[in-house]
Amino acid sequence: MNRFSAKLTLLVPVCFLIVALFFVYLSIVLSRETIVLADPNSPAFFPAIISFLLVIFSILDLLATRKRSSDGLRTTLVPGSLSGRWGILSDLVISLIIILYILLLPYAGFLVMTVFLMLSIMFFVGERKVIKLTVYPVIVAVLMYYAAVRPFHTPIPFLPWD
Amino acid sequence: MEQLITALHQTIQIQSLLVISLGLVIGIIAGAIPGITATMAIVLSLPLTFHMEATSAFSLLLGIFIGAMGGGAVSAILINIPGNPAAIITGLDGNPMAKRGEAGKAIFAAFFCSALGSVISFIPLFTIAPLLAQVALGFHSPELFSIVLLGLVIICFLSTDVPLTKNIVACCLGLVVMTVGLDRIEATPRFTFGTLQLQYGVDILPVMVGLFAIPQILAEIRHALSKISLEASLSTSKWLPSVREFLQLIKVGVIGSLIGVGVGITPGTGSAVAAVFSYQVNKKLSRHPEKFGTGIVEGIGAPEAANNGMAGGALIPMLTLGIPGDPVTAVMLGALTIQGLNAGPLLFKDHAAVVYGMFGSYLVASVLLFFIGVMGIKLYVKALAIPKQILFPLILIFCVIGSFSLRNSFFDVWIMFFFGLLGYVMRLHDYPILPLLIAIVLGPALETHLRMALLTSGGSPVIFIERKVTLAMLIVSLLIIAYRLLAIAVIARDKRRLQKAA
Numbered sequence: 191m192n193r194f195s196a197k198l199t200l201l202v203p204v205c206f207l208i209v210a211l212f213f214v215y216l217s218i219v220l221s222r223e224t225i226v227l228a229d230p231n232s233p234a235f236f237p238a239i240i241s242f243l244l245v246i247f248s249i250l251d252l253l254a255t256r257k258r259s260s261d262g263l264r265t266t267l268v269p270g271s272l273s274g275r276w277g278i279l280s281d282l283v284i285s286l287i288i289i290l291y292i293l294l295l296p297y298a299g300f301l302v303m304t305v306f307l308m309l310s311i312m313f314f315v316g317e318r319k320v321i322k323l324t325v326y327p328v329i330v331a332v333l334m335y336y337a338a339v340r341p342f343h344t345p346i347p348f349l350p351w352d
Numbered sequence: 353m354e355q356l357i358t359a360l361h362q363t364i365q366i367q368s369l370l371v372i373s374l375g376l377v378i379g380i381i382a383g384a385i386p387g388i389t390a391t392m393a394i395v396l397s398l399p400l401t402f403h404m405e406a407t408s409a410f411s412l413l414l415g416i417f418i419g420a421m422g423g424g425a426v427s428a429i430l431i432n433i434p435g436n437p438a439a440i441i442t443g444l445d446g447n448p449m450a451k452r453g454e455a456g457k458a459i460f461a462a463f464f465c466s467a468l469g470s471v472i473s474f475i476p477l478f479t480i481a482p483l484l485a486q487v488a489l490g491f492h493s494p495e496l497f498s499i500v501l502l503g504l505v506i507i508c509f510l511s512t513d514v515p516l517t518k519n520i521v522a523c524c525l526g527l528v529v530m531t532v533g534l535d536r537i538e539a540t541p542r543f544t545f546g547t548l549q550l551q552y553g554v555d556i557l558p559v560m561v562g563l564f565a566i567p568q569i570l571a572e573i574r575h576a577l578s579k580i581s582l583e584a585s586l587s588t589s590k591w592l593p594s595v596r597e598f599l600q601l602i603k604v605g606v607i608g609s610l611i612g613v614g615v616g617i618t619p620g621t622g623s624a625v626a627a628v629f630s631y632q633v634n635k636k637l638s639r640h641p642e643k644f645g646t647g648i649v650e651g652i653g654a655p656e657a658a659n660n661g662m663a664g665g666a667l668i669p670m671l672t673l674g675i676p677g678d679p680v681t682a683v684m685l686g687a688l689t690i691q692g693l694n695a696g697p698l699l700f701k702d703h704a705a706v707v708y709g710m711f712g713s714y715l716v717a718s719v720l721l722f723f724i725g726v727m728g729i730k731l732y733v734k735a736l737a738i739p740k741q742i743l744f745p746l747i748l749i750f751c752v753i754g755s756f757s758l759r760n761s762f763f764d765v766w767i768m769f770f771f772g773l774l775g776y777v778m779r780l781h782d783y784p785i786l787p788l789l790i791a792i793v794l795g796p797a798l799e800t801h802l803r804m805a806l807l808t809s810g811g812s813p814v815i816f817i818e819r820k821v822t823l824a825m826l827i828v829s830l831l832i833i834a835y836r837l838l839a840i841a842v843i844a845r846d847k848r849r850l851q852k853a854a
Contacts, residue, residue: 202781206521213528216543230806233535233542236799237528244524251517258515280574281776288566292752292765308745315573315741326742334746338753343403346756 199259203252210244217241283314299347300338304331355704356478359712363411371408372717375415376724381735382416383423385743386433390420391679392568395560396747398687399754406691407709411717413687414710417680418717421623421660422466422725425652426732429458438627438659445644445651456591456729458652463725465605465653466660470718472609473616473664478711481700484672488697493808494815496696497801498825500794503675505829506618507787509836516836518783526791527798529554536800537807549763556686558755558768559792564679565751566772567779572744591726593649601653604634608657615658616665616677623659623678630658660721664714671695671707674797682789689793 221234229235287310295303308327317323338346362368375397382393393416401409424435429446442462449458491499508519532543533553544550593601608630615626634654635644644651667684669675674695676682688695693703700707755768775785809815816822 199781202777202783203521206525209525209528213543220540220542230803230811231538233538233540235803237531237542240524240527240531244521244528247517247520247524251515251521254515254517277574281570284570284573285773288748288769292762292769295752295765296762304749307749308742311573311745311748312741317741330742330746330749334749334753338757343757345760346753 200252200255203248203255207245207248207252210241210248213237213241214245280314284311287311287314296347300335301331304334355708356711359705359708360715362407362709363712363716368408368411368713369716369720371411372415372713372720373724375412376419376717376720377728377731379416379419379421380423380426380721380725380728380732383420383435383439384426384732384735385738386427386435388747389436389564389568389679390417390424391683392564392747393420394680394683394687395557395564396750396754398557398560398683398690399757401687402690402757406693406703406706407713409687409691410706410710411713413684414713415717415720417663417684418466418470418660418714418721419724421470421663422463422656422721423732424659425462425466425656426459426729427736429455429462429652430733430736436659437624438655440624441627441631441655442652442659444631445647445649448645448647449649449652452647454647457593457649458647459729460591460726461593461597461601461649461652462656463722464601465608465657466725467718467722468602468605469609469612469657469660470663470721471715472606472657473613473661474711474715474718476613476617477664477667477714481668481672484668485697485700488672489701491697491821493801493804494819494822495825497798497805498816498822498829499673499675500798500801502825502829503669503673503794504787504791504798505832507790509832511784511786514782514784516840519787522778522783522785523787523791526788527795529559530792530795531799536796537803549761552759554767554792555758555764556689556792557758558764559771560683560686560789561751561755562768562771562773563775563785563789564683565747566769567776569744569748569751570776572740575740597649600650604630604650604653605657607634607637608654609661612658612661612663613665616662617668618677623662626658626662627655630654660718667714671699671710672697674794676790676793679786679789682786682793685793 217234217238221232221238287307291303291307294306298306305327308330309323312323312326335346363372378397379390379393382388383390394413397412397416401412404412420436421438424439425442425446426435428434428439428443429450432443432447434440434443446458446462449455488495488499504523508523509516511519530553532550534540534551535542541551611630611633612623612626615629631644631651631654634650635641638644638650663680666677666681669677670681670685672695674685676685685695688699693699693706751768751772752765755764756762758764777783778785778788805815806813816826
């Protein structure tokens with residue numbers, strides 16, 4: 191395992207540790223606002239216990255991960271299913287498409303954004319037939335809109351001006 | 353018994369039968385498509401149940417649950433890609449049979465034993481669950497806290513797939529997430545950062561959708577890039593097994609179902625364990641163990657019966673004690689919460705009609721599974737041929753609609769996406785999702801019962817030692833922790849010895 195890969199493996203345990211410390215801090219702040227921390231009446235009582243536990247086990251996990259990576263038990267950062275030409279890049283592209291979809295949906299409407307989502311994913315996956323790229327997204331968008339309105343009873347905006 | 357007969361009478365009404373059948377079809381199709389798990393199918397169908405009454409909602413969900421358990425065998429048999437983890441074992445004998453042109457018979461055997469497993473598991477579900485609930489009615493906050501704690505200890509310490517620290521970190525993360533929102537006793541806002549949406553807490557639906565669907569969608573789209581073409585062949589020439597094979601199927605079905613029920617009752621095990629265990633036991637008990645793996649109906653029936661038998665077993669601790677044993681029951685527990693019901697002994701007392709309605713639906717769905725499974729086989733084969741570049745964006749849109757429909761808020765859609773990314777990162781770094789999800793589901797009960805118990809004792813933890821049930825549960829929890837730590841120590845010692853010897 192190269193040094194960069196080993197460091198990346200430690201990134202997630204470190205992030206969890208930071209989250210744990212942040213919640214410990216928030217629990218202490220909350221206990222100051224309400225009642226003392228050790229009182230079961232205090233809303234900070236349970237979060238404080240769990241956050242402390244999370245800190246302890248995040249540290250243990252960090253140490254264990256470090257030991258495992260130094261022992262070479264995890265040879266690559268990414269598991270086999272993620273390796274290959276596309277690997278994480280594919281996930282990044284799809285995540286970006288999803289972010290754009292959620293972000294623009296309230297403004298551009300369900301129809302436009304669903305066509306965009308379907309079209310971009312189909313194109314990304316390798317679909318190049320123009321008929322399929324135009325017909326499928328529109329059919330799916332319209333059908334899904336009616337699925338949303340009928341069984342789900344969801345007032346999702348259909349067009350930009352809705 | 354009277355309540356069950358009334359519930360069965362209601363279940364065999366045309367509307368209920370249609371709902372159960374719809375659930376079974378959705379479940380079998382979802383189970384048959386590799387990449388869509390029973391959990392994902394139930395999670396995606398949850399928004400459909402918002403406007404249903406509780407019994408109908410659970411008829412649909414139980415139909416999906418049972419259908420998906422059976423449907424996993426279809427793709428394992430036809431294309432040797434299991435629809436769910438338990439179906440890996442089914443493929444060992446199912447795929448060789450399909451290659452010999454006996455796919456029809458293999459699928460018949462799979463659905464027959466799946467249905468048999470579900471029907472047999474109904475017996476302990478119907479008999480043990482109400483008794484256990486009756487006993488649990490006498491439990492108060494200290495007992496309930498210790499039961500929930502035991503459930504979390506089992507999930508964290510008995511799962512050996514991943515390192516222990518990762519299990520506990522995932523569990524603690526789930527518990528921390530559930531503290532966001534209004535405090536359940538004092539109604540004080542916690543960790544809301546001044547936002548109104550977070551005051552209601554993090555809803556379980558977008559969390560479940562995100563954790564299960566988004567990482568899977570990303571993985572499946574990634575796989576679609578590799579352009580592997582799958583061809584499913586189905587020979588309809590030989591459908592029915594011979595009388596001798598039929599009797600063998602009944603034998604392995606009964607043994608497998610009982611194993612499945614036993615495994616299902618134990619939290620943290622899962623259907624794959626039940627399937628492997630049943631396959632091995634039936635192989636040992638067989639007169640011709642050497643034929644297992646070459647394509648025989650017993651090799652299909654054994655895992656399938658255990659797989660579906662597990663479903664009934666897993667529902668017992670979920671309904672009576674509120675402890676889910678696997679992701680599917682964790683999601684079902686979440687579905688109960690969405691319907692405004694709390695799993696546990698009081699569910700049997702306050703909402704007996706819903707519980708017995710669920711029992712009735714479970715039994716009817718178990719019987720219908722065989723008929724719908726065998727009759728709709730051509731439809732499921734067609735479902736296998738749906739291109740993934742269309743299917744998975746479709747599921748993604750469902751995820752967005754489902755999360756949005758909860759409160760008609762895009763905030764929940766972002767929550768779904770956030771937990772999707774969290775689930776993705778966790779998967780990438782070998783953190784398990786199950787402890788996180790179960791902690792999110794059980795977190796509120798754990799906190800409420802702990803604080804209530806301490807408040808009644810004036811803050812003294814002695815209350816947990818004074819009561820027999822609580823003490824017993826805590827001792828069992830400690831024994832489980834000690835066992836796992838001892839196992840880790842023994843493995844480390846053996847490893848050191850091996851290194852020294854080398």
